[in-house]
Amino acid sequence: MTETAGTPILEAPQAVGAHDQHMVLNMGPQHPSMHGVLRLVVEIDGEIVVRLYPEIGYLHTGIEKTCEAKFYQQVVPLTDRIDYLSPMANNLCYCLAVERLLGLEIPEKAKWIRVLLAELTRLNSHLIWLGTHAMDIGALTVFLYCFREREDILRIFEAVAGQRMMTSYFRIGGLSMEPPLDFFDRVQAFINIFPEKIDEYSNLLTGNPIFRNRLMGVGVISADDAVALGVTGPNMRGSGVDFDLRRDMPYSGYEKFQFKVPVSTAGDCWARYEVRMAEMRESVQIIQQALDGMPEGAIKADAPKIVLPDREKMKTQMEALIHHFKIVTEGFAVPAGEVYQAIESPRGQMGYYVVSDGTAKPYRVHMRNPSFATLQAIETMAKGRMISDLVAVVGSIDIVLGEIDR
Amino acid sequence: MTVPANDLLSKAAVLEGLPDHPAVQAILGFNPEALTDARFDRGELTLSIAPEQIRFAAAAVKACGFNAFEDVTAVDWFPSSPRFQVSYHILSHKYKERIRLRVMLPAEDPAVETVTSVWPGANYYEREVFDLFGINFEGHPNLRRIMMPDDWTGHPLRKDYPVEGYR
Numbered sequence: 419m420t421e422t423a424g425t426p427i428l429e430a431p432q433a434v435g436a437h438d439q440h441m442v443l444n445m446g447p448q449h450p451s452m453h454g455v456l457r458l459v460v461e462i463d464g465e466i467v468v469r470l471y472p473e474i475g476y477l478h479t480g481i482e483k484t485c486e487a488k489f490y491q492q493v494v495p496l497t498d499r500i501d502y503l504s505p506m507a508n509n510l511c512y513c514l515a516v517e518r519l520l521g522l523e524i525p526e527k528a529k530w531i532r533v534l535l536a537e538l539t540r541l542n543s544h545l546i547w548l549g550t551h552a553m554d555i556g557a558l559t560v561f562l563y564c565f566r567e568r569e570d571i572l573r574i575f576e577a578v579a580g581q582r583m584m585t586s587y588f589r590i591g592g593l594s595m596e597p598p599l600d601f602f603d604r605v606q607a608f609i610n611i612f613p614e615k616i617d618e619y620s621n622l623l624t625g626n627p628i629f630r631n632r633l634m635g636v637g638v639i640s641a642d643d644a645v646a647l648g649v650t651g652p653n654m655r656g657s658g659v660d661f662d663l664r665r666d667m668p669y670s671g672y673e674k675f676q677f678k679v680p681v682s683t684a685g686d687c688w689a690r691y692e693v694r695m696a697e698m699r700e701s702v703q704i705i706q707q708a709l710d711g712m713p714e715g716a717i718k719a720d721a722p723k724i725v726l727p728d729r730e731k732m733k734t735q736m737e738a739l740i741h742h743f744k745i746v747t748e749g750f751a752v753p754a755g756e757v758y759q760a761i762e763s764p765r766g767q768m769g770y771y772v773v774s775d776g777t778a779k780p781y782r783v784h785m786r787n788p789s790f791a792t793l794q795a796i797e798t799m800a801k802g803r804m805i806s807d808l809v810a811v812v813g814s815i816d817i818v819l820g821e822i823d824r
Numbered sequence: 825m826t827v828p829a830n831d832l833l834s835k836a837a838v839l840e841g842l843p844d845h846p847a848v849q850a851i852l853g854f855n856p857e858a859l860t861d862a863r864f865d866r867g868e869l870t871l872s873i874a875p876e877q878i879r880f881a882a883a884a885v886k887a888c889g890f891n892a893f894e895d896v897t898a899v900d901w902f903p904s905s906p907r908f909q910v911s912y913h914i915l916s917h918k919y920k921e922r923i924r925l926r927v928m929l930p931a932e933d934p935a936v937e938t939v940t941s942v943w944p945g946a947n948y949y950e951r952e953v954f955d956l957f958g959i960n961f962e963g964h965p966n967l968r969r970i971m972m973p974d975d976w977t978g979h980p981l982r983k984d985y986p987v988e989g990y991r
Binding site (some may be wrong): 442474478480482483484486513518519521579645646647648649659661666667722743755756757760767769771774781782784790791793794823824 | 847856865866867868870885891892893894895897899913915918919920922924943944945946947948949968969971972973980981986987
């Protein structure tokens, strides 16, 4: 704790008289409620938050710069590392962007498996959010239950991609390999039991008076403010803005699925809780439709100069061996142009801006991550409330510092 | 809104192929000189704006329905001239469509007016571009480094900044 005067962190100095009573409190970067390495410089009057200033960049690793030195297909594993709780969403967004640059058409089955896994990723991410959010409020049990179900999802990811968290399963032109034989049965078994589990979390939290009082009326943001500050996804829909890219600007075959977009109008932490809980149930519906209508066919586009050949073909066909060698050693050229591809990630609208100059390496890759914009709204949400409410707000907006700092 | 079947790769082609596009109309309505170039490529409309007009153009497209600011970023076309391209991605909840505004800036003292007065959400994004590209956003309320430490020298995403090793 230091005096405000002489602290260059806060934006504009206030009147001197008011200053003397205020104190600057430093929350984070090492703090259990900060969800990573977020540092909040909070100016407080007693226990009331007067101003608030997020300091970020502790996890900045220059992923955008690294992308410029890699071949297009080598960027896919980097996208996992941006948001470690929803790797498939990042993979999907990047692959869609490059496929649009290439003008590549993806087989139907690959699209459907992508949708299925993107929705499982949403469940995975929302489970972490629910567990940590409830734990911040003081309900530790839910955290353990959420991690129990998350483990099931991670096992499914491991079965399909060989990795639990850094999956890199989506590739430019389709998927890296066929899912294992019992894959769809395992997903079916999981979503058969999962709705009951959502009821279980809901029974623990929705009627809990402490949880209700800590969230209701806390961290309010209006619909206009949310849109103006770039807040997207469940946080925006919690303020009553009815917009979801999956429904309104569909990508990767989402137009073939029927689902509701949950909206709540209160704009407080409770509304965001309700929206995300309802979203989990809708994701289960989408996964069920994907399982029921899963088309037959290939999982990779028919583009031998872009998609790596099967292992078996490489051992028998000269062309496949040559294509494999060329793709691995010199990549594939992508026509010059620029593309901005946006998807609805678990945290909001994620966008990948990929610029090509016609070579095998991206000229520029920029990630528009939802948490980065959401963080701008935190002052609006927490101003004038107690410090303990700030913890509830940080938990309710579901930020991941990896994707803020990149 | 009708979507043209082919790519429209020049200003004249866009004005002919998308005559009733609200964003094109809005910018032509306030100042035809501001629109220096236009492209419709891979389903995305790019409108190039004269740098000194960007705030007015932003206000014009916002007024016509492109309400949701998404992203500001830059591309460094070193060593060609003009060197920096600043891209603004704007989404319309009403039309369910996205446009890109583009501004080209010179290598020497690149600066452009901030759009935070139109979309407050541009605040962090402009700080990021300032930090990593060294482009100055005039009138920004708090233009400081956001990713790199305050005492860092250089702008990492410029093309003349090495990917690895000592600077």
